[in-house]
Amino acid sequence: MYYRASLIFLFFFSFLTSFRAYAQDPNYVYHNCPNTTTYTRNSTYSTNLRTLLSSLSSNNSSYSTGFQTATSGQGTDSVTGLFLCRGDVSPEFCRSCVAFVVNDTSNRCPNEREVVLYYDECIVRYSNRNILSTLSTNGAVVMSNGQNITSNQQAQFRDLLLSTMNQAASEAADSPRKFDARKATWTAPQSLYGLVQCTPDLTRQDCLSCLQQGINQLPTDKIGGQFLVPSCSSRYELYPFYNESAITTPQPPVSAPPPPGKGGSSSLLVVAIVVPIIVVALLFIACYCFLAKRTKKTFGTASAFDGDDITTAESLQLDYRTIQTATNDFAESNKIGQGGFGEVYKVIIVP
Numbered sequence: 001m002y003y004r005a006s007l008i009f010l011f012f013f014s015f016l017t018s019f020r021a022y023a024q025d026p027n028y029v030y031h032n033c034p035n036t037t038t039y040t041r042n043s044t045y046s047t048n049l050r051t052l053l054s055s056l057s058s059n060n061s062s063y064s065t066g067f068q069t070a071t072s073g074q075g076t077d078s079v080t081g082l083f084l085c086r087g088d089v090s091p092e093f094c095r096s097c098v099a100f101v102v103n104d105t106s107n108r109c110p111n112e113r114e115v116v117l118y119y120d121e122c123i124v125r126y127s128n129r130n131i132l133s134t135l136s137t138n139g140a141v142v143m144s145n146g147q148n149i150t151s152n153q154q155a156q157f158r159d160l161l162l163s164t165m166n167q168a169a170s171e172a173a174d175s176p177r178k179f180d181a182r183k184a185t186w187t188a189p190q191s192l193y194g195l196v197q198c199t200p201d202l203t204r205q206d207c208l209s210c211l212q213q214g215i216n217q218l219p220t221d222k223i224g225g226q227f228l229v230p231s232c233s234s235r236y237e238l239y240p241f242y243n244e245s246a247i248t249t250p251q252p253p254v255s256a257p258p259p260p261g262k263g264g265s266s267s268l269l270v271v272a273i274v275v276p277i278i279v280v281a282l283l284f285i286a287c288y289c290f291l292a293k294r295t296k297k298t299f300g301t302a303s304a305f306d307g308d309d310i311t312t313a314e315s316l317q318l319d320y321r322t323i324q325t326a327t328n329d330f331a332e333s334n335k336i337g338q339g340g341f342g343e344v345y346k347v348i349i350v351p
């Protein structure tokens, strides 16, 4: 009984921890800023760039759409930039992601003119050229999760992967946000999660062609893979690396609306409070059933209840074990970074 309860608690605890990790810093993936075109510290260009970056991270940027462009300066000193938040990211997290990445540009690309910073939850780009409404597939990055799909399942996996990703790509290209995420059933307990996104300034055709290039470069025999270029990204994993509830159609509210002025951190608190209540309630029901069974063996509902309780506890154990197994399965030697929802493995740059 105690063993079971502690497993339940562990499960919820790991669940909570992943929530907290997500609420913290964005997860760095890669950056690309060739030092072939640089600017000098006190130049007009550097002033324009500073203006551009503060405009992008200003609090009137459109974090709710997750996409913002800006231009600063004239002629050869002009600089154009944008940010794009992943389609499932909340406006609040989009804002903090952009602020974080904008601040990070000065560390990672202190004097380069052409810059792309990829984070899991948002990307920031700027250039001395006009990068808006222009397809760019320069400096492609392909990443793969080191673990192989079992060899006798590879053909089947490849079919599922390509059909899922191609379907996502055509949905994304047709949508105004140029984003799609979906899951497909793989082997019984496991699902394949795919996500594609273009910068929404691209035409349908450019977006589709960008994503198709990406999908053709994805590894198809691994348990996860990712393709990144300035204009679009594609990724798949065998675990939910994006917020599923943010992309499915929202359910109509069933209970009273939340009190006004509640932010992200207070909803964390609510989750934290609800979890101990659930744990206590489960323990209480379990104890009740145990006692009821001992004292009143003929009490019919008690044994029915008992059955329910075991089912609940066992399904939670299974979930926890699944998570644990999935985590151990990732090859540690290839891991170069970790975030709330994402882990980054070996990087291959496509020439």
Ligand SMILES: *[C@@H]1O[C@H](CO)[C@@H](O)[C@H](O)[C@H]1NC(C)=O
Residues within 6 Å of the ligand: 035
């Ligand atoms: C540019 O970067 C390369 C390697 O990343 C380095 O060897 C070279 O010295 C750098 N050039 C300048 C001008 O900083």
Ligand SMILES: *[C@@H]1O[C@H](CO)[C@@H](O)[C@H](O)[C@H]1NC(C)=O
Residues within 6 Å of the ligand: 041, 042
């Ligand atoms: C650049 O700015 C620094 C202060 O930020 C100043 O000390 C320096 O003289 C400036 N250099 C030029 C060439 O303007």
Ligand SMILES: *[C@@H]1O[C@H](CO)[C@@H](O)[C@H](O)[C@H]1NC(C)=O
Residues within 6 Å of the ligand: 059
């Ligand atoms: C925008 O930011 C300024 C300070 O940076 C703050 O005073 C203001 O209240 C903010 N506006 C909104 C709408 O959040």
Ligand SMILES: *[C@@H]1O[C@H](CO)[C@@H](O)[C@H](O)[C@H]1NC(C)=O
Residues within 6 Å of the ligand: 055, 058, 060, 061, 062, 068
């Ligand atoms: C934000 O407001 C400032 C002035 O308050 C304006 O210059 C800037 O263009 C605005 N940015 C966006 C993205 O609307």
Ligand SMILES: *[C@@H]1O[C@H](CO)[C@@H](O)[C@H](O)[C@H]1NC(C)=O
Residues within 6 Å of the ligand: 099, 100, 103, 104, 107
């Ligand atoms: C910006 O980056 C510097 C490191 O270069 C760090 O010390 C600072 O805390 C960062 N600021 C924010 C708001 O993240």
Ligand SMILES: *[C@@H]1O[C@H](CO)[C@@H](O)[C@H](O)[C@H]1NC(C)=O
Residues within 6 Å of the ligand: 146, 147, 148, 331
């Ligand atoms: C994956 O399979 C390839 C051959 O297809 C092999 O070279 C590689 O070592 C395998 N990697 C792992 C982590 O098993």
Ligand SMILES: *[C@@H]1O[C@H](CO)[C@@H](O)[C@H](O)[C@H]1NC(C)=O
Residues within 6 Å of the ligand: 019, 022, 090, 243, 244, 245, 246
């Ligand atoms: C996921 O999305 C839902 C709906 O937008 C939101 O309420 C929830 O806070 C999000 N979860 C995380 C971990 O961001």
